[in-house]
Amino acid sequence: MIKIEDLSVSFQGRTAVEHVSFSIEPGEIIGIVGESGSGKSVTALTLMGLLAEQASVDSGRVTFDDTVLLEAGRSIDKRLLQKFQGSRMSMVFQEPMTSLNPTMKVGKQVEEVLQLHTELKGEEARKKVLSIFDEVGLKNSDMVYESYPHQLSGGMRQRVMIAMALILEPELIIADEPTTALDVTIQAQIIALLKEINKRHHNAMLFITHDLNLAKTLASKIMVMHHGQIVETGTPEEIFTNPQDDYTKMLISAVPQRKKRTCNNAAQRNQKSSAAKGLKSFEEDEDNRKSIAEQIIENLQNVEKEHQEQCVQNGSREILRVSDLDVFYKEGNNSLFGGKKKKQVVNGADFSIYEGEVLGLVGESGCGKTSLSRAILGLNQNYSGQIQHFTERPQMIFQDPYSSLNPAKTIGWLLEEPLRVQKVGKDDRKQAAMEMLAKIGLDETYYRRKPSELSGGQRQRISIGQALITRPHFVIADEPVSALDVTIQAQIMDLMMNLKEEMGLSYLFISHDINIVYQISDRIMVMKDGTIIEMGETEELFSNPREEYTKILLA
């Protein structure tokens, strides 16, 4: 149906896609997997005719049935492309918030596709939009029609995008990382929806993702892209059981797996369950949430006590104790007369962290995990309950290595900064920075470089170095690998594990991705709507989750 032959695309002389050929047959789901910069999105945009003006097609062509949509050396026929765009092929983008026009009702935005390609008008068009909203699982389609993007949740916005792509039943839907910006539970729903649509309408789908596992669940054929080339093509089984290319092998090994771990402190401790007992009803019973939450908290306190006793027996020192912590934040009102509202974001958190332990904290965006870490760090004083530090204040590793390093300073300066605050002498500072560079796996030449010369993974190494240079005992890592590619993620996780053993650190490791937390943590806490709903030894929690919500996260 669609044929891409020998396609090469470059941006101002830099090649983004190199001699790529493949074809898509009706009803087929093809997954393109690759890391950022691998050319997977550029391939999709070329196919859609959405390349930026600076891009040039150096070789090859794209044919849709018998029509040549694009050919190297020929000027782009925009009229022709516009006829295909939206009606015979359509696209779902990554970020549903910014991909919808913020000042236009979403119903109108979907209806625009009808205006462009059909004769439908007025009430008829509206009806068609409402019916497609129903089909993609948007309840209250009337209300959704009249909503603006900011009034909808991320999942609903992505459903609107899918409705927009689906409304004229195109032969090809291209989905570019359609779930990356969404929470885990919503991700699963969107993937299920895409699968269902494919089954019902038999349209072909090109699914672009960085996540091999996701491609495996959805696609019938997977193509792995690396440096603008397709390095391997095959069915998911072939790719996973018998990868041929070295890069594919590396990609598969880097995917967080729940493999059995050896050598951790948890194994030395009693393996007895310490998960909260029998409180599945938190989700279902809306009315009694508060009392159930209290019950959970009480149970967890008992669990904590047990754990504490064991740790004391083993001679581990307590590093941090959080008891009965409620965290609030003020909703500022900037006008002259507005009062301040207080909003509770963490509810009754109660836990301790011991020497050499890694405590994982898992939850979706908005669950309060970052608010909890800010309270522990002392950045938010607006809390009740107790936070006791038994060592010096913790250090922090941040999520985004691109924006958290001052671009004007050298790496050496950045690494020395925490020591400068502590008034350490110049020579000692430099020596400590050099030692830290060696520890984080970078050579001495990096001392004089600037952050802009470093890759994302290298920058995150610097952030880690900054956190560790004062030789703390306790480090909070808030989504330290979420902004990185999978292969880099694995390297950073290794580094963090090694440094932990070497320097005897304790981590509070925060992530939305339970599989990453699994790799490193001794114990895991699951947080939802501000409450820690489940806590347990990692293996125990994985093999025997108590809460429905935890099961969804694990699925």
Next chain:
Amino acid sequence: MKYFGKKLVSLIITLFMVSVATFIAFQIIPGDVVTSILGTEATEEREAQLREELGLDKPVVERYVNWMGGVLKGDLGTSYRYSKSMNEMMPVAELIGDKLPVTLWLAAIALVLIIVISIPLGVLWAHSSSKFLDAFLGVMTQGAMAVPSFFLGVLVIYIFGIVMKMFTPGSYISYHTSFAGFLGYLIFPAIAIAIPKIAMTARFLRNAMLGELKQDYVRTAYSKGCSKNRVMYGHVLKNAMMPVITFVGMIIAEVVAGSIVVEQVFSLPGIGRLLISSISTRDFPVVEILVLYIAFVVIFVYFIVDMLYRVLDPRISGR
């Protein structure tokens, strides 16, 4: 409704503070209205008599309270310097009422010119892929913004008045005599006011549109099969107008509050000229009311801008 209440209260507080500040400023700056009226040769008795007539012999606070009380009752006071007839001074309300239409009409014409020309120009500029047009408009707008307004006024008089003979410079026609003639004369000072503002607004709109064109939703619109025109007018323009509205609001406030330099160059009897002469003659009642008027215009225009935002941007009214 609560929102309106808050806005109203803050308007009143601001106006009160402005009036106090103006009053205090007048106490501090050197120069005395009595000496300015009678000259330095007057006898002390005559000075004291005039001081009493004007109420200047009373303590500062009492004078302010009396003045404020009058204003609240709708009596804006009388000018110290302008007389209505031989033995009656000109009430401030009448004085300003006579000059305000000149400034307001001038502002209205200028604003129509600014909006009607700058918005299509900005869109055209953002839309065009012609390198020549881009460079041409870039140089033209930069030039228009850089030239000081008095020189622009002189230039307009020279080109339209002396070379093209479209009007006779200095022959201002009062709106009492002929309204059409009045408007016909005002067009030229309005052009002088509008030119730099048109340049600024067009440039601002172009930049806003180019910024919006980089947004993800533009790519979505293209993926639906929208043409460039449809993307520009159907999606980008409305979003790009948001910052432009604030900008135009600032310009409106500036123009309505009086274009002092241009009124001077074209010798128009508007608010701007009245303000200058009243300050130099220490005509306190006139200055105080004019300053309040300007403060009110600025706050009111910003209020309207705020309202417009609420109508145009659903993200704001939703909160």
